[in-house]
Amino acid sequence: MRELLTPAQMGACDAFTINHGTPGIDLMERAGQAVADVAKAMTPKNGRVLVLAGPGKNGGDGYVAARLLASAGYDVRVAALGDTRKLEGDAKWAFDGWNGDVLPATELDTSEFAAYGLILDALFGAGLTRGLDGAAAALVQAVNHAEKPVLAVDLPSGLDGRKGQALGPAVQATSTVTFHRLKPGHLLYPGRALCGAIRVADIGIHHDAISAAGFTAQLTGAYLTEHLFDLSADAHKYARGHVLVIGGPPEKAGAGFLSASVALRAGTGLVTLALPPETMAGSVGQYPALMRARCADARDLARLLRDDRLTACALGPGLTPNEATRQMVYAALDSKTALVLDAGAITAFAGMVTPLFERIMARSAPTVLTPHSGEFKRLFGDSETNLSKIERAQKAARGSGAILVLKGADTVIAHPNGRADCTYVNANAPPWLATAGSGDVLAGIVAGLLAQPDTAHNDPQHQTATVALGVWLHGEAGQPSGPALVATDLEAALQTVLQRVSPSQFIAVQG
Ligand SMILES: NC(=O)C1=CN([C@@H]2O[C@H](COP(=O)(O)OP(=O)(O)OC[C@H]3O[C@@H](n4cnc5c(N)ncnc54)[C@H](OP(=O)(O)O)[C@@H]3O)[C@@H](O)[C@H]2O)[C@@H](O)CC1
Numbered sequence: 001m002r003e004l005l006t007p008a009q010m011g012a013c014d015a016f017t018i019n020h021g022t023p024g025i026d027l028m029e030r031a032g033q034a035v036a037d038v039a040k041a042m043t044p045k046n047g048r049v050l051v052l053a054g055p056g057k058n059g060g061d062g063y064v065a066a067r068l069l070a071s072a073g074y075d076v077r078v079a080a081l082g083d084t085r086k087l088e089g090d091a092k093w094a095f096d097g098w099n100g101d102v103l104p105a106t107e108l109d110t111s112e113f114a115a116y117g118l119i120l121d122a123l124f125g126a127g128l129t130r131g132l133d134g135a136a137a138a139l140v141q142a143v144n145h146a147e148k149p150v151l152a153v154d155l156p157s158g159l160d161g162r163k164g165q166a167l168g169p170a171v172q173a174t175s176t177v178t179f180h181r182l183k184p185g186h187l188l189y190p191g192r193a194l195c196g197a198i199r200v201a202d203i204g205i206h207h208d209a210i211s212a213a214g215f216t217a218q219l220t221g222a223y224l225t226e227h228l229f230d231l232s233a234d235a236h237k238y239a240r241g242h243v244l245v246i247g248g249p250p251e252k253a254g255a256g257f258l259s260a261s262v263a264l265r266a267g268t269g270l271v272t273l274a275l276p277p278e279t280m281a282g283s284v285g286q287y288p289a290l291m292r293a294r295c296a297d298a299r300d301l302a303r304l305l306r307d308d309r310l311t312a313c314a315l316g317p318g319l320t321p322n323e324a325t326r327q328m329v330y331a332a333l334d335s336k337t338a339l340v341l342d343a344g345a346i347t348a349f350a351g352m353v354t355p356l357f358e359r360i361m362a363r364s365a366p367t368v369l370t371p372h373s374g375e376f377k378r379l380f381g382d383s384e385t386n387l388s389k390i391e392r393a394q395k396a397a398r399g400s401g402a403i404l405v406l407k408g409a410d411t412v413i414a415h416p417n418g419r420a421d422c423t424y425v426n427a428n429a430p431p432w433l434a435t436a437g438s439g440d441v442l443a444g445i446v447a448g449l450l451a452q453p454d455t456a457h458n459d460p461q462h463q464t465a466t467v468a469l470g471v472w473l474h475g476e477a478g479q480p481s482g483p484a485l486v487a488t489d490l491e492a493a494l495q496t497v498l499q500r501v502s503p504s505q506f507i508a509v510q511g
């Protein structure tokens with residue numbers, strides 16, 4: 001269930017299934033049934049349900065659901081947008097199966113919406129081609145104004161299922177039932193907020209359909225923990241990797257400490273925090289599990305990176321975006337370690353990306369860039385308005401040679417190969433994870449995971465899954481604190497999450 005399908009890919013899955021012998025009306029019947037089942041759970045038996053049916057197959061699902069709800073004893077009213085005489089194919093079949101009245105939606109008295117227990121939005125789904133206007137826009141606005149429970153069929157009407165954006169008005173749903181697999185629009189903001197609670201219903205799509213139609217990305221999840229390094233009981237600490245984190249000046253030194261301490265928590269064997277002399281002086285006694293090294297400039301860094309036991313390096317948290325940082329990034333890019341570039345190390349290259357991308361592309365070890373949307377714009381611009389966030393991350397990964405972590409409430413992870421099986425969307429991050437230092441923690445987790453030996457080999461799927469695992473762990477760790485979360489809480493929370501999901505089967509022998 002982890003593949004994400006664009007509406008076009010979902011349409012191809014429908015067509016594949018139909019071509020392999022399942023009539024389209026069977027798919028529509030199951031879709032309508034799934035919608036009716038959720039509707040029944042949302043409104044009391046015999047309650048009043050208003051079904052708004054559109055001009056295509058989304059409307060068809062609505063007519064099926066109307067029939068099933070009416071036969072289950074609900075008081076169902078159906079209003080159609082568009083000329084029902086123009087309905088064709090499966091949608092016409094579903095319309096013909098509805099025995100009750102159908103009111104033109106333009107004749108609805110929207111002030112009566114408040115009298116319904118549930119509004120079923122079956123206006124537009126996968127076939128939305130443009131922003132809503134005219135009668136459709138007015139209807140959607142009336143639905144939102146009514147402040148009643150709304151169940152959206154497949155997608156809230158007006159929402160683009162590929163991009164997760166609405167060009168015009170869009171339904172604010174309480175719940176959304178979609179079919180077979182999630183679509184990007186269910187996860188990418190603002191789409192995710194429009195969907196409410198999302199359910200994915202099985203409608204009997206052929207099991208080979210996705211391999212034939214393709215998918216666009218995968219949803220992260222607990223399954224990624226299979227990429228956690230499985231510690232053998234007698235593992236030497238060097239066998240678990242060694243991360244070098246570069247810390248910044250005293251006023252931003254906390255960032256490096258956050259990254260370094262969680263890199264250790266993520267399971268790497270050793271972490272060295274490289275600090276400029278003025279920060280070094282003030283840090284004695286803090287974080288005793290970390291090693292420290294003096295690093296005043298790029299030359300010092302190059303010297304530190306000559307230690308071939310280092311397996312990953314994180315650079316950027318707490319660093320000032322300037323020439324000195326650029327030189328440090330170049331020194332790190334010349335090394336053979338996995339590299340995570342974040343914050344100051346990203347912004348330092350605003351408007352001068354060519355030498356950065358050339359050097360990333362020349363590396364054999366993985367390089368990870370972790371921009372939030374502002375940092376992303378500084379490196380890649382923001383002119384590609386027709387691309388979804390997934391497509392923008394894939395394009396930026398291809399253009400830079402880096403594994404891209406485009407952060408946000410809907411973080412996208414993409415490998416430069418652009419493949420869907422090396423692209424992820426993360427959806428477990430609570431809103432309060434957007435807090436000072438949270439990005440530093442993420443950079444540390446990712447570096448700590450990449451440092452471990454399983455990830456050193458050059459398999460793009462494994463590397464991207466490891467980065468995606470880091471993003472997922474960060475989201476999991478962010479959940480328990482609630483809105484009071486501060487970044488330092490994430491370290492202990494990460495420990496709890498890893499206790500829960502760790503693959504190690506250590507059995508203590510008692511005397
Ligand atoms: N067998 C299957 O495939 C299955 C499909 N299923 C269901 O089918 C749904 C997809 O159906 P669909 O492809 O007919 O598209 P749908 O969303 O109903 O809209 C198309 C209509 O809207 C119109 N229109 C578009 N944009 C507009 C706008 N801005 N403003 C005004 N009009 C606009 C467009 O007109 P046109 O663009 O041609 O002018 C066309 O008339 C899918 O979401 C799922 O619910 C399930 O039953 C499972 C089996």
Ligand SMILES: [K+]
Pocket residue numbers: 058121122123124125152153154155156157
């Ligand atoms: K809909």
